[in-house]
Amino acid sequence: MQSLKITVLAAFVLFLGASCTDFLTELVPAQSLPSSAAFSDAAGLQTAMIGAYDALQSSDLGATGFAINANVLSDNAEWRGSFPSYIDMFNRQLDAANGEVGGMWAQGYLALNHANLVIQGVDIVEDAALTQALKDQLRGEALFLRGMIHFEMVRYFGKPWGPNSSSDLGIPVVTSAVDESTDITFPVRNTVADAYTQAIADLTAAASLLDATGQRGRANATAATAYLAEIAFQQRNYPLAATLAGQVIDAGYALTPNPEDPFVSEGSSEEIFAVISTTQDNPGVNGSLATFHHINGRGGDVVINTDLKDNGYGAIIPASQQAEAPAGSTLVDLRVKNLTSADLFNIEKYEDFTNNADDLILNRLATFYLMRAEALARQNGVTQASLDLLNAIRTRAIRLVDADGVESDASAIVSYEIGDFANADALIEAIILERRVELAFEGNRLHDLRRLMRDVRGVAFDADVLIFPIPQREIDANSMLVQNPGY
Numbered sequence: 067m068q069s070l071k072i073t074v075l076a077a078f079v080l081f082l083g084a085s086c087t088d089f090l091t092e093l094v095p096a097q098s099l100p101s102s103a104a105f106s107d108a109a110g111l112q113t114a115m116i117g118a119y120d121a122l123q124s125s126d127l128g129a130t131g132f133a134i135n136a137n138v139l140s141d142n143a144e145w146r147g148s149f150p151s152y153i154d155m156f157n158r159q160l161d162a163a164n165g166e167v168g169g170m171w172a173q174g175y176l177a178l179n180h181a182n183l184v185i186q187g188v189d190i191v192e193d194a195a196l197t198q199a200l201k202d203q204l205r206g207e208a209l210f211l212r213g214m215i216h217f218e219m220v221r222y223f224g225k226p227w228g229p230n231s232s233s234d235l236g237i238p239v240v241t242s243a244v245d246e247s248t249d250i251t252f253p254v255r256n257t258v259a260d261a262y263t264q265a266i267a268d269l270t271a272a273a274s275l276l277d278a279t280g281q282r283g284r285a286n287a288t289a290a291t292a293y294l295a296e297i298a299f300q301q302r303n304y305p306l307a308a309t310l311a312g313q314v315i316d317a318g319y320a321l322t323p324n325p326e327d328p329f330v331s332e333g334s335s336e337e338i339f340a341v342i343s344t345t346q347d348n349p350g351v352n353g354s355l356a357t358f359h360h361i362n363g364r365g366g367d368v369v370i371n372t373d374l375k376d377n378g379y380g381a382i383i384p385a386s387q388q389a390e391a392p393a394g395s396t397l398v399d400l401r402v403k404n405l406t407s408a409d410l411f412n413i414e415k416y417e418d419f420t421n422n423a424d425d426l427i428l429n430r431l432a433t434f435y436l437m438r439a440e441a442l443a444r445q446n447g448v449t450q451a452s453l454d455l456l457n458a459i460r461t462r463a464i465r466l467v468d469a470d471g472v473e474s475d476a477s478a479i480v481s482y483e484i485g486d487f488a489n490a491d492a493l494i495e496a497i498i499l500e501r502r503v504e505l506a507f508e509g510n511r512l513h514d515l516r517r518l519m520r521d522v523r524g525v526a527f528d529a530d531v532l533i534f535p536i537p538q539r540e541i542d543a544n545s546m547l548v549q550n551p552g553y
Contacts, residue, residue, distance in 0.1 A: 108195040111187045111204055118180035118211050119284070125353030126169030127177065128341035132218055133426055133509035134358055134368065135166060139532055140512040141523045142374045142502070147358070147367030158531035162538035162553050171537050174219045175240065177211060182243035184208035206275030210285035212241070213268030214293050214428075220261035222534045223550070226516035226527060227301050231258040235548060239264045252544040255536075262297060269294050278317055282333050282342065283425075288317040289339035292429040299437055300517055308441035311434040314338070319431045325401050325463045325504065328430055329415040338429035345421045354422035359507060361412040363419040368507070370411040378502045379405075383464060383480065390479045394469040397476055401463050401503055413507045432504055435459055440497040447490040456497055457481040459504055 122128040137143045138155050145156035151165045185208045188201045224236035236258040244250055273290035280286040295310035320335040322328055328336045357363040379402045391397050405411055416424040439455035466476040487493040502511060516527045530552035541547045
């Protein structure tokens with residue numbers, strides 16, 4: 067077999083010189099075990115699975131990229147750093163050679179190839195250690211990763227979900243592994259709808275195979291359901307989103323007492339699925355969440371812009387509620403209190419600037435409280451069910467603070483009542499505002515604006531400049547690929 071080193075796997079391949087075609091390794095590092103070993107025994111399949119998580123853990127993909135790229139493109143952030151790739155992203159001047167764009171594509175398809183190796187391997191390997199339970203676990207985890215990565219990536223490289231999704235180009239949907247050079251193909255881009263369909267099929271299957279909870283940092287059935295809810299929400303299928311979000315809420319997770327707890331106490335009761343970064347495998351000083359966001363990282367490359375400051379944090383407590391505070395006391399939102407100076411106004415969710423080892427939580431419970439609240443309001447109008455979900459997030463975040471700085475419960479003041487809203491639209495806007503503040507800098511806001519079909523810093527939600535170009539190196543390697551408009 068001709069020796070090749072393949073860096074973009076399963077879809078678009080670059081030939082960087084002669085070496086052995088290795089996609090997986092021994093357990094540590096789990097990156098390049100020969101494919102024959104992956105299909106020889108249960109241990110090889112488990113190592114291949116670790117390789118998929120390792121690719122997801124890349125700063126270009128799940129450790130940082132899924133959040134920071136959306137943050138920089140959204141209307142929440144201002145970029146103050148020196149990286150040219152992010153400067154171009156913030157200024158909507160991307161090109162097909164952008165390193166962040168190319169890194170996400172490469173790592174995404176690397177992870178997909180590992181996942182496909184596992185999916186294929188569980189049906190091939192004959193090993194007494196490969197019990198049915200282990201087969202289901204490995205297949206379920208691999209399907210979860212394949213589904214969620216297709217969904218996450220198509221949101222960057224394709225148009226937002228809409229009436230033309232069956233014709234709009236998305237990304238190549240890849241469901242076969244490359245383990246030898248003869249397996250290499252040069253596929254065309256599938257449509258946005260195709261990518262969504264594959265993601266739904268994979269995540270549905272994963273939810274049926276996995277346990278509701280599991281080892282931290284690895285897929286579980288609730289995380290699969292959570293992603294199915296996100297997909298339905300993005301498709302504006304609000305009845306389905308409400309149902310699936312309800313299933314997530316009922317799965318046994320619990321809101322933490324304070325809004326910062328999921329970030330400073332990683333692995334909290336609120337965390338459903340996170341990409342874990344430790345001191346041993348962190349994404350590095352130039353790739354960590356704290357480096358980009360925390361004032362003690364690099365001074366804050368990504369800071370809160372004026373619009374979020376004034377129309378997000380500054381608007382979250384209505385004047386009518388603030389006026390109800392007893393004399394000498396004031397209402398304080400902990401999500402604002404924990405921010406730093408008014409000059410930079412850094413987000414402090416990502417605080418481990420010493421070890422560069424903040425996890426990126428991709429599914430946490432608060433998201434689904436607010437998702438279900440909005441979806442129910444769109445179905446049923448102003449109801450107590452929506453208000454209870456919204457109020458659960460507000461009452462844990464907002465405190466009454468007296469003249470001595472003593473905090474106390476503010477629920478009686480900040481909880482909304484049915485009479486506070488003239489109609490469903492008013493309630494929906496309150497929930498959207500709560501999402502903007504509660505989920506700030508977690509990668510949600512850009513996708514919310516696209517779902518709501520609202521302008522993003524002065525450009526249309528589906529503008530070409532908000533969609534990543536297909537990396538030029540991939541087009542050079544695969545003449546079947548079509549570039550996105552404007553590049």
